[in-house]
Amino acid sequence: MAEAKMVNLTIEGRPVSVPEGTSILEAAKTAGILIPHYCYHPSLPIPGVCRMCLVEVEKAPKLAPSCATSVAEGQIVHVHNDRTLEARKGVLEFLLINHPLDCPICDQSGECELQDFTYQEGRADSRYRDPKRFNPVEDFGGDVMYVPNRCILCTRCVRFMDDLAHDTVLNVSERGDRALIGKFEGKDLTHPWAANVIDLCPVGALLSKDFLNKARAWELDRAASICPNCTQGCNIMIEVRDNSVARLKPRPNEDVNKFFMCDYGRLNYRWMNRQDRAELPMVRNGAGLASADWEAAIHMAANLLRDAKPFVLVSPMLSNETLFLLTRLLQRKGGTGVFRVATGDEAPLPGVEDLALRRDRAANVQGAEILGYTRSDSPLEDLGSDDILVIADDDLRGMPVEAAARAKAVIVIGTAIPDGLENIAAVLPISNFTEEEGTFTNLRGRVQRFTQAKAAPGQARPSWLVLGDLLGALGAQDSFYLPSDVFADLAAARTEFSGLSYDELGMRGLPVMNAEGGAVR
Amino acid sequence: MGYPHTSHQRETAVLSQYFGDEEARTLDGWKKRGGYQALEKALGMSPADIVNVVKESGLRGRGGAGFPTGMKWSFMKPGDGKPHYLCCNADESEPGTFKDREIMRWTPHALVEGCAIGAYAIGAETAYIYIRGEFTEPLIWMERAVEEAYAAGILGANSMGTGKRVDVYVHKGAGAYICGEETALMNSLEGRRGNPRIKPPFPAVSGVFGQPTTINNVETLAAVCPILMKGAEWYKSMCLSNPKSTGTKLFSVCGNLRNPGTYEVVMGFPFKDFLYDLCGGPLDGRRFKAVIPGGASVPIQTMEEAEATLMDYEGFVAQGSMLGSGGVIVIDDAQSMVRVIARLARFFAHESCAQCTQCREGTAWTTKILERIRDGQGTMEDLDTLLSIADNMTGTTICVLSDSCATPVISGIKKFRPEFEALIHGKRVHSVMAAVA
Numbered sequence: 001m002a003e004a005k006m007v008n009l010t011i012e013g014r015p016v017s018v019p020e021g022t023s024i025l026e027a028a029k030t031a032g033i034l035i036p037h038y039c040y041h042p043s044l045p046i047p048g049v050c051r052m053c054l055v056e057v058e059k060a061p062k063l064a065p066s067c068a069t070s071v072a073e074g075q076i077v078h079v080h081n082d083r084t085l086e087a088r089k090g091v092l093e094f095l096l097i098n099h100p101l102d103c104p105i106c107d108q109s110g111e112c113e114l115q116d117f118t119y120q121e122g123r124a125d126s127r128y129r130d131p132k133r134f135n136p137v138e139d140f141g142g143d144v145m146y147v148p149n150r151c152i153l154c155t156r157c158v159r160f161m162d163d164l165a166h167d168t169v170l171n172v173s174e175r176g177d178r179a180l181i182g183k184f185e186g187k188d189l190t191h192p193w194a195a196n197v198i199d200l201c202p203v204g205a206l207l208s209k210d211f212l213n214k215a216r217a218w219e220l221d222r223a224a225s226i227c228p229n230c231t232q233g234c235n236i237m238i239e240v241r242d243n244s245v246a247r248l249k250p251r252p253n254e255d256v257n258k259f260f261m262c263d264y265g266r267l268n269y270r271w272m273n274r275q276d277r278a279e280l281p282m283v284r285n286g287a288g289l290a291s292a293d294w295e296a297a298i299h300m301a302a303n304l305l306r307d308a309k310p311f312v313l314v315s316p317m318l319s320n321e322t323l324f325l326l327t328r329l330l331q332r333k334g335g336t337g338v339f340r341v342a343t344g345d346e347a348p349l350p351g352v353e354d355l356a357l358r359r360d361r362a363a364n365v366q367g368a369e370i371l372g373y374t375r376s377d378s379p380l381e382d383l384g385s386d387d388i389l390v391i392a393d394d395d396l397r398g399m400p401v402e403a404a405a406r407a408k409a410v411i412v413i414g415t416a417i418p419d420g421l422e423n424i425a426a427v428l429p430i431s432n433f434t435e436e437e438g439t440f441t442n443l444r445g446r447v448q449r450f451t452q453a454k455a456a457p458g459q460a461r462p463s464w465l466v467l468g469d470l471l472g473a474l475g476a477q478d479s480f481y482l483p484s485d486v487f488a489d490l491a492a493a494r495t496e497f498s499g500l501s502y503d504e505l506g507m508r509g510l511p512v513m514n515a516e517g518g519a520v521r
Numbered sequence: 522m523g524y525p526h527t528s529h530q531r532e533t534a535v536l537s538q539y540f541g542d543e544e545a546r547t548l549d550g551w552k553k554r555g556g557y558q559a560l561e562k563a564l565g566m567s568p569a570d571i572v573n574v575v576k577e578s579g580l581r582g583r584g585g586a587g588f589p590t591g592m593k594w595s596f597m598k599p600g601d602g603k604p605h606y607l608c609c610n611a612d613e614s615e616p617g618t619f620k621d622r623e624i625m626r627w628t629p630h631a632l633v634e635g636c637a638i639g640a641y642a643i644g645a646e647t648a649y650i651y652i653r654g655e656f657t658e659p660l661i662w663m664e665r666a667v668e669e670a671y672a673a674g675i676l677g678a679n680s681m682g683t684g685k686r687v688d689v690y691v692h693k694g695a696g697a698y699i700c701g702e703e704t705a706l707m708n709s710l711e712g713r714r715g716n717p718r719i720k721p722p723f724p725a726v727s728g729v730f731g732q733p734t735t736i737n738n739v740e741t742l743a744a745v746c747p748i749l750m751k752g753a754e755w756y757k758s759m760c761l762s763n764p765k766s767t768g769t770k771l772f773s774v775c776g777n778l779r780n781p782g783t784y785e786v787v788m789g790f791p792f793k794d795f796l797y798d799l800c801g802g803p804l805d806g807r808r809f810k811a812v813i814p815g816g817a818s819v820p821i822q823t824m825e826e827a828e829a830t831l832m833d834y835e836g837f838v839a840q841g842s843m844l845g846s847g848g849v850i851v852i853d854d855a856q857s858m859v860r861v862i863a864r865l866a867r868f869f870a871h872e873s874c875a876q877c878t879q880c881r882e883g884t885a886w887t888t889k890i891l892e893r894i895r896d897g898q899g900t901m902e903d904l905d906t907l908l909s910i911a912d913n914m915t916g917t918t919i920c921v922l923s924d925s926c927a928t929p930v931i932s933g934i935k936k937f938r939p940e941f942e943a944l945i946h947g948k949r950v951h952s953v954m955a956a957v958a
Contacts, residue, residue, distance in 0.1 A: 048719040049876040051917055062916045068719050090913030094882035127906045130889040153875060172875060177885035179875030
């Protein structure tokens with residue numbers, strides 16, 4: 001590819017060099033200058049309507065919309081001088097004259113760009129003395145509700161539905177100050193990606209019905225993570241209030257999900273908060289299970305596994321690290337590693353290449369396959385009566401109990417204890433993916449990190465730590481202090497992962513070797 | 522001739538020659554009056570020569586902006602493999618303007634011919650005539666004229682037997698003022714919501730259906746025929762003041778005066794004579810107070826300014842206003858300027874497309890304040906607020922509708938402030954009473 005011609009200009013006194021054709025707004029970003037804007041969004045067509053991003057380009061008679069103005073050699077751009085500040089102040093005042101100013105009861109409060117920029121550079125008061133326009137709240141279908149009084153008509157939602165979802169549902173209805181976002185007759189926001197309009201909305205006009213009145217933005221703790229609900233591996237933020245996941249939001253990643261996540265992934269988070277968790281290590285005591293300390297439970301499990309062949313049923317929701325340590329267990333005496341995957345219909349976002357809600361509804365199917373686990377719809381078919389069955393976080397739901405009852409003994413390394421199993425010898429409670437750190441490999445072979453969002457219940461420990469202890473009790477010499485240590489071992493042991501490390505992966509991930517574009521150094 | 526009145530001797534009837542002449546509407550009648558000779562002549566010339574003649578004539582856009590037509594045509598680059606389009610902007614919705622309507626009502630073939638010549642000159646195979654939705658009668662005449670022209674082989678695959686293809690389509694708008702803005706017109710023509718587009722790209726690069734397009738006003742295209750027939754020198758010689766403004770211009774006059782109607786005068790004609798002589802002056806017992814000379818969106822002139830104006834592009838600017846579309850609205854001393862300006866603002870608030878923040882909110886806010894002042898509920902701070910809003914609305918939006926709303930407000934407050942203050946202070950002076958007293 002030919003090198004793009006570079007253009008040199010000065011923005012707010014800072015020299016900037018960007019490829020030809022870049023907008024002034026994007027060029028300013030590279031210099032660390034945020035030009036306030038509403039209607040512009042990097043993934044959507046540029047309408048240039050909010051007039052918030054007006055900047056002064058020296059020698060140009062009028063202020064220029066920086067989102068729609070390309071850079072030119074030698075341009076001198078002022079973002080924060082008197083003229084532009086005055087213009088933005090004017091826009092902000094206009095945007096607020098019909099706005100209900102109901103921040104105290106608005107879900108967007110605290111993460112609202114109208115609030116932010118008004119605090120930053122808006123007027124302290126309004127000169128508006130007349131009645132405000134009023135329109136009733138409307139249900140837009142799906143997870144979306146519309147509060148027209150707060151709408152600033154930036155049309156991001158309309159453009160998303162038209163240009164990315166290819167589902168023309170929304171429009172601008174009416175003209176002048178009567179204008180509002182309308183829904184075409186008989187249509188609803190039922191597209192599987194429609195809820196992204198909530199994130200795109202810079203103000204509190206489009207809100208999630210699921211999240212409505214659940215938390216204030218400033219009460220939420222946020223952790224960078226990966227959506228576990230299918231193999232796409234959309235980058236997300238997990239937002240937690242009182243140690244409970246309140247909502248999932250997409251986190252931008254140009255190579256995976258751009259700025260988006262699907263509604264299925266977004267709303268399928270309640271299981272992360274389930275209350276019937278395995279919280280204490282337990283061992284068999286006669287007819288029942290009795291709680292034990294971690295040493296006793298690990299010891300019990302190690303004793304069972306010392307000379308037996310394990311049959312490992314893993315969940316494809318487990319991290320690469322945990323699945324890797326389980327392969328170590330399999331390598332000791334030989335054994336079988338299997339997994340099953342829940343599936344559903346694929347639902348693409350047509351306007352973005354290679355972005356879809358995938359058929360396989362688990363995060364790490366690719367990782368499990370790379371690490372040698374066998375996918376099966378009836379994974380316990382080959383379980384022998386001499387086998388020690390290790391269930392690594394599969395709840396056995398939808399499987400006949402007899403299948404697992406065949407095993408000599410069962411060791412549960414999981415977030416919950418499967419119902420109706422009487423041959424459980426030990427339970428090693430682990431944290432779920434929101435409570436630990438690790439990596440998933442998505443369907444394109446991209447390894448991406450997720451971080452801890454909340455605390456694990458009871459005495460549950462991170463899965464990699466539990467398996468490290470178990471392997472140690474079986475005589476392994478490695479010691480792991482951090483999940484990154486496990487990953488370093490994985491990278492050393494498996495060529496697919498060679499050259500990768502937590503530091504290298506960063507928060508955007510890298511492809512494994514053999515995956516497309518996966519030339520690992 | 523002027524219409525509906527008989528032509529005044531000081532008018533120069535070029536485009537309006539056959540206004541009121543019913544026979545001129547038909548193809549036969551039009552041909553009898555020398556119609557389609559210009560097209561025949563044009564098809565024998567090279568497109569570049571036609572552009573040069575138009576350039577040489579000094580013809581400037583009659584829709585309001587006054588951009589030199591020949592130069593606009595020269596932006597089109599035929600032979601780049603793309604389809605090219607000519608759009609005729611017949612969405613004449615500027616309040617007080619009805620000159621294009623008369624052209625389409627009385628001499629529809631003049632426009633068809635102008636479109637065909639324009640299309641040929643810029644290398645467009647297709648011309649669209651976008652007619653304002655409310656123009657039901659002109660639409661009928663235009664459709665009939667196009668039909669006749671096709672039937673006679675003037676338009677179509679073998680235009681006038683030259684083997685050159687010229688298609689003209691008549692498209693009816695749905696009644697939005699903003700669709701008179703050229704990029705909104707293109708969106709509307711494509712079947713989208715009539716919102717102005719951000720420029721660049723300009724229509725000559727990416728216009729209708731994303732292809733190179735030239736948009737011309739009805740009067741501009743109609744003027745091309747006589748220019749071709751009689752030559753650039755003849756057209757250029759019609760000039761009474763500034764040599765940059767040539768030819769004749771149609772003015773539609775309405776408001777409080779004796780003889781409203783459409784008049785055609787040579788560029789540079791004295792506005793004072795126009796108002797008092799051609800248009801018959803004020804009604805009995807009244808005096809002119811103000812003039813909006815170029816459709817609702819240009820600055821209001823006081824009578825002192827108006828009477829000193831020479832009617833061309835530069836002349837109106839020199840006297841604090843603009844030629845605009847040539848829609849002259851005359852206001853006499855019986856009217857309240859606040860009422861007039863509030864009504865204009867209401868129009869713009871109603872017609873704002875709602876894209877740009879300043880326009881969507883500003884036009885409506887301006888209207889609310891003005892109507893409050895009109896109703897005796899205003900304050901002195903309101904005047905400052907109005908000017909500040911108007912300032913924020915000027916030069917900050919995609920199109921100029923926002924500026925158009927601000928213009929009468931700024932010029933109105935500046936030039937007629939005592940009327941605003943009288944209403945604010947509760948002195949509801951009815952100026953006609955004052956005049957009688």
